[in-house]
Amino acid sequence: MSYTPTLPAKDFILYGETFSSRFLLGTALYASPRLMRDSITQSRAEIVTLGLRRQNPADRSGDAIWQFIQESGRRLLPNTAGCKSVKEAVTLAEMSREIFDTDWIKLEVVGDDYNLQPDPFGLVEASDILIKKGFKVLPYCTDDLILCKRLVDVGCEVLMPWGAPIGTGQGLLNRYNLRTLRERIKDIPMIIDAGLGAPSQAAEAMEMGFDGILLNTAVAKAHNPPLMAEAFADAVDAGRKAYKAGLMQKRQTASPSTPTIGQPFWHQ
């Protein structure tokens, strides 16, 4: 039997590299490094992010934990979590490149201390600087279309808009904005980063045509993080398959799929 997918099944390509897992996992907040590693395994993620802002990276003081994460065999995506200015983010990105020997950086420029909302202005400026320095920037941004376009203009080949503020577990707060983003920016891979609390929310984002999911808190703060990691991995897969298969369109009225006996279907 053969069928033709109605939507193009594009591979998951980030800066020229193809990945089979569309689920990226953060390494913070776990009760222990052991639980973190078990969660990475169960998540089937090929990319894991890690932050080093507070670990005194200049002195390599985080070596023990970094090495433990590296032993997971996944690609490391260092992030600039906790950086509140362009200068801080750029400095930390350069340090990360040196420590982990990677020019990939998940760029965060914090605009608000309480909800960790990205600073869109600083983000564009820092992206511009880092891309000129040869970095491959994956910016954590809001769902604002113009911001995303500016990030693409300065050379970002991946965008990571939020579902909701970091750690809130609120899910996709602004579906209209997210749908607009997907419709308007078709050729750039977009990963929903942050704010998801439940696998169903990840599945929904994937059904909408987003290319991947990155999260941390929802797994790390689950009672059983490795099991939750697996649940998210399955949901991301399910959402992707649903997107490729093509969702049916919602109808205004209910319509039974089997005609009721005695009621010829042409009378319904």
Add this chain to the structure above:
Amino acid sequence: MTNSLPTHIAIAGAGLLGRLLAWHLLHAGCKVSLFEAGSFQPDTPQTNRAAAFTAAGMIAPLSEAVVSDANVFRMGQYALEKWPQWLAHLKTTSPLFFQNGSLVVAHPQDISELDQFESELDFVIPECKTFQRVNRQQISELEPDISSHFQQGLFLAEEGHLDNRELLAILGDEIIQLGVELFENNSVETSPYKIITENKEYTFDTVIDCRGLGAKSPQLNLRGVRGETLHVETKEIQLRRPVRLMHPRYQLYIVPKPNNRFIIGATQIESEDRSPVSLQSTLELSSALYTLSPAFAEARIIEMDSNLRPAYMDNLPRVKIQNGLITANGLFRHGYLLAPAVVENVLAHIFEKPEIVFNELLNN
């Protein structure tokens, strides 16, 4: 183990475990040689001071179960039983152990953190029902001095805390009086039956290695986890019990100490950085104090301390038994909570007791 019980025992590391083990073994009639890399009774923060000096000394099996697991809770319950028994044998009149419970609060906007905490408790230790939700009125009855904007909290009635620095000092004095052979400022390596210093090798009936992070080696998978604390002094506030402040990104606790002192701690950073407290951390720690009660604004900062907690990758303790060498390590952020279980486990092995407490948890 040999047929005859050991009579001359060496202990490497004079932190909490080292002191407690020396104290018990000397009372049991053993000869004890104690080796410490730093000074035995350090007064000020210094780079190789044991983590036990930096700890706040909480005995909080429920709160710590939330960030670890049910085994930590069980060993913590054991600690609540053991500490008063042990302390009754110390020659001191100062109160060292307080069991007035602990209070967990969150700002109104972070109330979901309390729900999460409670749901963790229900999940990790469903059998434990010794905590209750408290409202603003009940909070102010428990702790009249804390800010009235805390609308909800949890009261964990059975938790306790120690005056831990006083305890370390008293234990230190007593083991000297009991005739310990002390080698301070003496960094050592251990092997079965042997303590190796820079220029000498000593032989013993058995060796106990409880050097904490001092035992770090490539084979051990032991790491340090940075923690930072502030010590403040004020007469304007009184707390009867530790108060834990829940926040989306950090959990901090304030523990009352004698003489109008309070410890606020502790950050938990995956780093083996032993440098002084960062400005970011002092902001977090001091703003937590300030929000708990604005009267803390005029408290005096009398000490800032940073140290490393020794931890294995699962953040759980281990006691490794070999002929001639027992290694006890990895108590992480639970030193005073887990020490009774670990110490009784080590003693049971040394004295070849028929029942070994927490054998399945500590000795696997």
